[in-house]
Structures are given as structure tokens and as C-alpha cells.
Amino acid sequence: MRIVFAGSPAAAVPSLEALARAHEVAAVVTRAASPQGRRRVLTPTPVAARAAELGLPVIEADRLDAAATTAIEALGAELGVIVAYGGLVREPLLSAPAHGWINLHFSLLPNYRGAAPVQRALIDGRGVTGVSVFRLVEALDAGPVVRMREAGIPEGATAGALLEQLAELGAHELVEAVDAIEAGTAVFEEQTGAPSFAPKLTLADGALDLAATAPAVLARWRGVTPEPGAHAVVDGERVKLLALARSGAEPVPPGCAVLAGRAAIVGTGSAPLELREVQPAGRRPMPGADWLRGRGGSADFEVAS
Structure with missing residues (x-):
């Protein structure tokens, strides 16, 4: 055709x-x-x-x-x-x-x-x-x-x-x-069932609510990666969370990021997650553990009240 x-x-x-x-x-x-x-x-x-x-x-x-x-x-x-x-x-x-x-x-x-x-x-x-x-x-x-x-x-x-x-x-x-x-063999069939909708994502959709459960945080991270990109706020500045994964570390409070051995972890509303790669504002991407070491080993992300 x-x-x-x-x-x-x-x-x-x-x-x-x-x-x-x-x-x-x-x-x-x-x-x-x-x-x-x-x-x-x-x-x-x-x-x-x-x-x-x-x-x-x-x-x-x-x-x-x-x-x-x-x-x-x-x-x-x-x-x-x-x-x-x-x-x-x-x-x-x-x-x-x-x-x-x-x-x-x-x-x-x-x-x-x-x-x-x-x-x-x-x-x-x-x-x-x-x-x-x-x-x-x-x-x-x-x-x-x-x-x-x-x-x-x-x-x-x-x-x-x-x-x-x-x-x-x-x-x-x-x-x-x-x-x-x-x-000439195509058969078109009307859609059935109640529709759901998927509006375009905005930058705000990439904000991770670290008070939510770990599966919910990971689900949103997956959905907004690579665009518009996942982020959380530390000291008033947005930090991009480029790679996030499950962690078997001991629980920490929601939004609290600390070193657990060689890994950087962050607390959620349930289990912690590993911060594998981050990008602070105005800087290059880096391993989460390197970022935390540069901050003295910890950081507190803002958590929705």
C-alpha cells in the first residue's frame, strides 16, 4: 500500500x-x-x-x-x-x-x-x-x-x-x-469496557514520595525513568535518582539516606532501597555511595507530611 x-x-x-x-x-x-x-x-x-x-x-x-x-x-x-x-x-x-x-x-x-x-x-x-x-x-x-x-x-x-x-x-x-x-480482510472491533487515561507526565510526576512503601516508590521510579526522571529533595536542592533497587539492609526512617557497608540506602515507608546512582544539581552522575561519602555519610531527603 x-x-x-x-x-x-x-x-x-x-x-x-x-x-x-x-x-x-x-x-x-x-x-x-x-x-x-x-x-x-x-x-x-x-x-x-x-x-x-x-x-x-x-x-x-x-x-x-x-x-x-x-x-x-x-x-x-x-x-x-x-x-x-x-x-x-x-x-x-x-x-x-x-x-x-x-x-x-x-x-x-x-x-x-x-x-x-x-x-x-x-x-x-x-x-x-x-x-x-x-x-x-x-x-x-x-x-x-x-x-x-x-x-x-x-x-x-x-x-x-x-x-x-x-x-x-x-x-x-x-x-x-x-x-x-x-x-480486504481487516476486522475492526469497537473497544469494550470502561476506559482509563494516561496523561502526559510532568516534572512533578518524577518526585518520589519516600514515605510510601518500597514497592510503590520503585514502581514510580520505573515509570518515570528515563523521562521526566525521578528525583527527591535534599537541603532544598533536587537530586536525580538515576538507579534505584531493592536492598536487604536494616530499615531506616523514610527519607534517611545512610551507608550500609559499601552501598547507599534510603528509607521508605516499608523496606529500604539502594541508591545505586544519583545526580546532584549541577553535577555529573555518580554512585550513590560516593555522593553520601562526600556528604559525611548521610543525607535526609524531604518527605511528604
Whole structure:
């Protein structure tokens, strides 16, 4: 099929690669290059970079306005495919391709409709997630589903690692969906059950409540790693908690960080956790134990009252 593909982050790259192998990608729509890193170097999206390597035309657009709509309509695509593009598809563009648009979503719909399904599932402590391919409609992630695949969540997986796994799984399901649409055998079924929602994470979502139980703290840490990043506050300054793990050390009060042998541990509302890697404000990442030694062997994180 002749396809227009819309996507931006690294999680969309496996889908672009799979579709480029199996079908004709007329063009790739992605968000515009943006300043990245400390030096604010203007950098294309991962999808734009891969599209260039594949020799595919790229349309940069932060929103699908009239100009973008005109450019996409001129492609004469039979089907639109969207994976984490970062913008909404509305009429008349929604109906422009003969077969409309399909969307790969990283949850088992109607669970976790919205921008952060992987992160929210981890924060909630779920053990199972999956991917869904559905027909795009104007309502948020509410269209009928053509492909769905369940996936277990590996023990200790962060949002970044889980998203990589689901991106590969989703790429396979997406190609299966496009093949079925092309063959005329695709069956779309309406979503059933009460939906839940997964709004985009903010910096505030990365704040760890060290008065919560250790499993709850770890679940949130996994869900916000690597973005927006987990943190806690010491002496009024935010410390990023880059690597956190279970610990068998003796309990300490919630928020109290001390050395236990060669390890740095921090107390929670139940068992302590190991601070394997931290990044104090304005400094490089370092082992948690080194950070604590530099502070005289202890620190007190702020704990919600």
C-alpha cells in the first residue's frame, strides 16, 4: 500500500522500518528539529533521521495545520499510519486517505488512553501491558481496534526499556494490520469496557514520595525513568535518582539516606532501597555511595507530611 507515516520519537522508528520494508512509504511526517543537550544543538527527531537514511521524503510539522494537510493530501496515500507523532489528526486530513488512518498505541485499549500509557502502567504496578492498532477517530484513542497483542512486563523494567520492547512488538502488529487492510480482510472491533487515561507526565510526576512503601516508590521510579526522571529533595536542592533497587539492609526512617557497608540506602515507608546512582544539581552522575561519602555519610531527603 502507499502509506504516509507520522511519528517522531525513537519508539516510532521500528514501525517506520518495518513498513518501509513491506509497503511504499510516500513520505514521513514528523515534528520539526529542536535544540537538544546542554549546547542546544538543533537536532532532527529520531524518525526524521531514520527516514533520511532510508531515502524517504520528510515533512516537518509540529502540528497538522492547513499547509501540512495540503502537503499530505498531495501524496495520494491510500492509508495514514501514526505512531507517537505528537500532534492531532483532524478533518479534513482524517478522511483524506482512502482507508483513513490507523494508530499504534502502547497499551491494551481502552486501558491507558493518552500520551503516557507505558509510564502510567508501571507507576500503577501493572504486570501486563501490550499494544493496540486502531482506526483513528477524533475522540482520544477511542477508535475500533484491528490488532491487539498482550505482553508481560519484565521484572524491574523501566519505562524506557519497556517502551523499546513494545516498539518492536508493535511494529510487527502494525505491518500485520496494514497487510490485512490491503487484502480486504481487516476486522475492526469497537473497544469494550470502561476506559482509563494516561496523561502526559510532568516534572512533578518524577518526585518520589519516600514515605510510601518500597514497592510503590520503585514502581514510580520505573515509570518515570528515563523521562521526566525521578528525583527527591535534599537541603532544598533536587537530586536525580538515576538507579534505584531493592536492598536487604536494616530499615531506616523514610527519607534517611545512610551507608550500609559499601552501598547507599534510603528509607521508605516499608523496606529500604539502594541508591545505586544519583545526580546532584549541577553535577555529573555518580554512585550513590560516593555522593553520601562526600556528604559525611548521610543525607535526609524531604518527605511528604
